[in-house]
Amino acid sequence: MPRTLDARHDRFALHTPFRIARGVKTAADVITVTITQDGYVGRGEGVPYPRYGESVAISLGEVARVRDAIEGGADRAELLGLLQPGAARNAIDCALWDLEAKRTGHAVTTMIDGPDPTSMASALTVVIDTPAAMARAAALIATAPLIKVKVNHENPAAQLRAVRAVAHNATMIVDPNESWDRTLVESMQPLLVELRIALLEQPVPAKDDAWLAEFAPLVPICADESVHTVDDLDRIAARYQCVNVKLDKAGGLTAALALAHGARARGLGMMTSCMVSSSLSIAPALHIAMLSDFVDLDGPLWLAEDRDGGVTDKGGILSPPAPGFWGTP
Structure with a gap:
């Protein structure tokens, strides 16, 4: 029988504003493909980002553009040539x-x-605020095994000290979302070591990261906005x-x-992450998470209400969705 493809816009309100260096989000706007x-x-x-x-x-326009091809039987391999990397191709591919x-x-x-995806440590996020407010937020999740701290260029040292002061034992990832410059990255190195930061994620803008090829960081630096597909890896591996x-x-x-396989072949560490999303985004990402050193899939935990049967979290341990939710018969 022929296929039919449908796509729609779904909006999920957040229970708390999600504030990063790039702005504040109060709802997750997603496209759902069936x-x-x-x-x-x-x-x-x-x-869409x-x-x-x-x-x-x-x-949604990109999905509409390839509807005839998908309904005509185009498979995942053909989809790679029909659409550029991004949210539309992701939704169709996962469907x-x-x-x-x-x-x-x-x-x-x-x-x-x-x-098989199993329960795993997944980062809980402390978003940008005053150091005192970030300490209060971190205190609520202080026993979680992994915490990601969002910062910008304005007061990262005080913010990170405040979080570490209450979250003594958690592994910590710092994510400036491209808001730092070279001077700040260099000056923050001793503090990152002092605070036992495990990973510094995309500190500088993707367009300004060439200097990292000659930089020897004291804490590993993870590419986020700088890396999209396997075609980026030769450049990324040098930086x-x-x-x-x-x-x-x-x-x-x-x-x-x-x-993921290309990154491992080049000896790179790996993190699996997500946008603020529902569990329908997270279920397929769990297959990458099983191959990763760090997991940051707390997107649905920010929603006031997730899709039925989605992932659950207890103390920073993320459990897969209910059977049949995605990717299983």
Whole structure:
């Protein structure tokens, strides 16, 4: 029977504003793609990101542009040539994976010959605020195994000291979201060591990171905005020690798997991360998380209400969604 593809805009209100160096988010705007064939339904979600020139309208337009091809039977490999990496391709690709799992009775884990997603330590995020407010937020999650701290260029030292003062034992990732410059990166190195920071994520703008090739950081630096697909890795490997794999950047689980395997082949560390999203974005990302050194998939935890059957978190330990939610028969 022929396929049908549908796409819509879904909005999920947040219970607390999500504040990073680039701005404040109070709702997660996503596109949801469903592909139906032979009575089976595959679902995928993408999060359009303005940093990459995306919007809900643009992403829905991209989906519409390839609808005929997908409904005509185009597979995941063909999709790579139909759309550029981004939220639209991610939503379609993940819907195709889910559809295949439902139709064939073979879970995505089996198709990729990977481990079954299990409960794992996933970062809980402390967003930008005053040092005192960030300390209060960190105190609520101080026993979590992994904490990510969002900062900008204004007062990062005081903010990081405040968080570490209450979260004594947590592994910490620092994420300036491209808001630092070379001088600040260099001057912050001793403090990052003092505070036992495990990873510094994309401190400088992607367009200004060439100098990192000659820099010997005291704490590993992870590429986020600088890396999207496996094609970026030769450049990235000369500048960074780790890569952040996001399905929305890579344009789907298919491309994310290629990026992950390529990163490992080059000896790079790896983190799996997400946008602020529902659990429909997280379920496929868990397959990358199982291959990663760091996991940061707390996007749905910011929602006032997630999709039914989604992931759950207890004390910074993320558990997979209910059976049948995504990627399983």
